[in-house]
Amino acid sequence: DLDTITIPIVVHVIYSKTEENICNQQILSQVEVLNQDFSKTNKDIDQIPQEFKNSASDINIRFSLDSIIRVSSTRTEWGTGDSMKFSSNGGSDGIDPTKHLNIWVCNIGNGILGYAQFPGDAIATDGIVISPQFFGTEGFISPPFDKGRTATHEVGHWLNLRHIWGDGNCAVDDFVEDTPSSDGPNFGCPDYPTIRCESNNMTMNYMDYVDDNCMYMFTNGQKNRMRATFANGGPRESFL
Numbered sequence: 001d002l003d004t005i006t007i008p009i010v011v012h013v014i015y016s017k018t019e020e021n022i023c024n025q026q027i028l029s030q031v032e033v034l035n036q037d038f039s040k041t042n043k044d045i046d047q048i049p050q051e052f053k054n055s056a057s058d059i060n061i062r063f064s065l066d067s068i069i070r071v072s073s074t075r076t077e078w079g080t081g082d083s084m085k086f087s088s089n090g091g092s093d094g095i096d097p098t099k100h101l102n103i104w105v106c107n108i109g110n111g112i113l114g115y116a117q118f119p120g121d122a123i124a125t126d127g128i129v130i131s132p133q134f135f136g137t138e139g140f141i142s143p144p145f146d147k148g149r150t151a152t153h154e155v156g157h158w159l160n161l162r163h164i165w166g167d168g169n170c171a172v173d174d175f176v177e178d179t180p181s182s183d184g185p186n187f188g189c190p191d192y193p194t195i196r197c198e199s200n201n202m203t204m205n206y207m208d209y210v211d212d213n214c215m216y217m218f219t220n221g222q223k224n225r226m227r228a229t230f231a232n233g234g235p236r237e238s239f240l
C-alpha cells in the first residue's frame, strides 16, 4: 500500500507552571518534525552511513493538527500511570482515539522524556505522553532532546515498533529484519561504526536512545511493520 495516510493530532497541554503551557508555535514545530521524519524529508538524512542508505524509508504518513486542549492543574508531576488521560483526575480525556492521535504534553517527571501505548490496547488511554521540554524544536525546550525526536520515537511505538535492540540480548528480536541485531540502547551521539552483536549497529535509528540530533532514520522493515497496523483487521484500521 503506497497511499499517504494522514493522522489528525489532538494535543492536550496540561500545565501547573506557566512555561509548561507551551505556545501554539512550539506545538506546530513538533508537527513539522513528525511530518519530516515520517516522509524522509528531515534535514539530517545526509548523515546516514552508506551501508544503511538503502534501508532508510519514507513511511508516507502525514500529521495534521486537529485541535489543542489546555488544562491548568495543581499537579506538578504525572508519572507514567496514565492519570493525565482523564479529566476526572484533573487531566484531559482523549478525543476519539480511534480517529485521532492523542498527545498529552505534561510533566512526567523522573527524567522520563515520553512514553507510548502500543496499538491494540485500551481505547481510552491510546496515544502518547511527552514532557513539555522535550516536545518540538522552539519555546520551552531542553537539549539534547530539543529536536522533536521524542515524539517521532513514541509515534513509532504507537505504530507497533519495538526498540531496535528488542529490549533484550543479541538473540532478542525487534521483529524487523533490516535493523541489525543489538543488545542494548545507545546513548549520546555514538561513533560510526559502533559494533554490537558482531555487526555495525544502527545507532541513528529513531527507535534507539541516542540524542535527538543523532537519530535520523526508520527502515523499510519498520515501515512495513508500522503500515501493517492500518491494514484490514489491523489495530489502526479505523484511521483510514
Ligand code: ARG
Pocket (backbone or CB within 6 Å): 113, 114, 115, 116, 145, 149, 150, 151, 153, 154, 208, 209, 210, 211, 212, 215
Ligand atoms: N525513553 C523514551 C522511550 O523509551 C524516549 C526516548 C527518546 N529519545 C530521544 N532521543 N528523544 O519511549
Ligand code: ZN
Pocket (backbone or CB within 6 Å): 153, 157, 163
Ligand atoms: Zn521507547
Ligand code: CA
Pocket (backbone or CB within 6 Å): 173, 174, 175, 176, 177, 178, 179, 180, 181
Ligand atoms: Ca532487527
